[in-house]
Amino acid sequence: METVVNLEAEAEKLQETWSPRVVGRVNDQYVKVAKLQGEFTWHRHEDEDELFLVLRGALTIRYRDRDDVALSAGDVHVVPRGVLHNPMAVEECWIALVETVTTQHTGDTVDPRTRSIAEQLGGG
Amino acid sequence: METVVNLEAEAEKLQETWSPRVVGRVNDQYVKVAKLQGEFTWHRHEDEDELFLVLRGALTIRYRDRDDVALSAGDVHVVPRGVLHNPMAVEECWIALVETVTTQHTGDTVDPRTRSIAEQLGGG
Numbered sequence: 233m234e235t236v237v238n239l240e241a242e243a244e245k246l247q248e249t250w251s252p253r254v255v256g257r258v259n260d261q262y263v264k265v266a267k268l269q270g271e272f273t274w275h276r277h278e279d280e281d282e283l284f285l286v287l288r289g290a291l292t293i294r295y296r297d298r299d300d301v302a303l304s305a306g307d308v309h310v311v312p313r314g315v316l317h318n319p320m321a322v323e324e325c326w327i328a329l330v331e332t333v334t335t336q337h338t339g340d341t342v343d344p345r346t347r348s349i350a351e352q353l354g355g356g
Numbered sequence: 357m358e359t360v361v362n363l364e365a366e367a368e369k370l371q372e373t374w375s376p377r378v379v380g381r382v383n384d385q386y387v388k389v390a391k392l393q394g395e396f397t398w399h400r401h402e403d404e405d406e407l408f409l410v411l412r413g414a415l416t417i418r419y420r421d422r423d424d425v426a427l428s429a430g431d432v433h434v435v436p437r438g439v440l441h442n443p444m445a446v447e448e449c450w451i452a453l454v455e456t457v458t459t460q461h462t463g464d465t466v467d468p469r470t471r472s473i474a475e476q477l478g479g480g
Contacts, residue, residue, distance in 0.1 A: 236426075236427060240430050255432070260384070263407070263432060283382040304362075306363055307360050307361070307363075310380055310381065
């Protein structure tokens with residue numbers, strides 16, 4: 233891991249959408265970057281909150297049991313543990329995430345786009 | 357805590373330098389914003405890493421036992437636990453921090469500018 237990482241520069245390197253990459257760690261949390269476009273998959277992380285920071289573009293976090301949350305660049309929103317959610321971006325959106333090192337990409341849902349933590353760390 | 361917080365807008369509200377304000381929480385970590393100018397105080401957080409994200413301006417993290425780290429807007433750097441450091445900004449700099457909810461402002465050092473966690477939460 234580099235000593236200094238520029239979040240937008242790290243996001244820019246990503247080839248694929250919906251494929252987060254770990255760029256740092258603080259205590260028991262990974263910092264990740266990702267590119268998003270379109271709609272992801274409904275999922276929840278039973279025991280873990282998930283922080284979204286929008287770097288570029290606009291993002292909506294869709295919820296089943298509460299109002300959707302609209303985010304623009306520089307906005308932070310924390311998806312609470314245990315709550316069904318689905319990120320959606322009409323245009324390509326770049327984000328940073330802060331989440332526990334054990335957090336599974338799509339929580340308790342399996343999706344063809346699910347990435348393992350090893351893949352997010354740059355492993356196989 | 358608001359559902360959506362814009363980091364720069366939260367930083368802009370701050371009246372004082374070196375007085376972090378909690379604006380969010382993800383798992384066992386607080387997200388804080390602060391304005392910095394000048395030099396702070398040498399300190400360490402024995403058991404806790406501290407993430408710096410520069411929102412505006414430029415920041416140097418000075419170290420005693422390694423090279424200083426220079427940061428610009430969008431850059432992230434994690435000060436490792438147990439390592440003496442001192443933030444320094446020639447011009448006013450706005451930052452976000454991610455650190456464990458128990459992290460003391462100036463670690464094991466006491467300084468007139470030390471802010472309690474209650475103060476950072478907006479309490480007394």
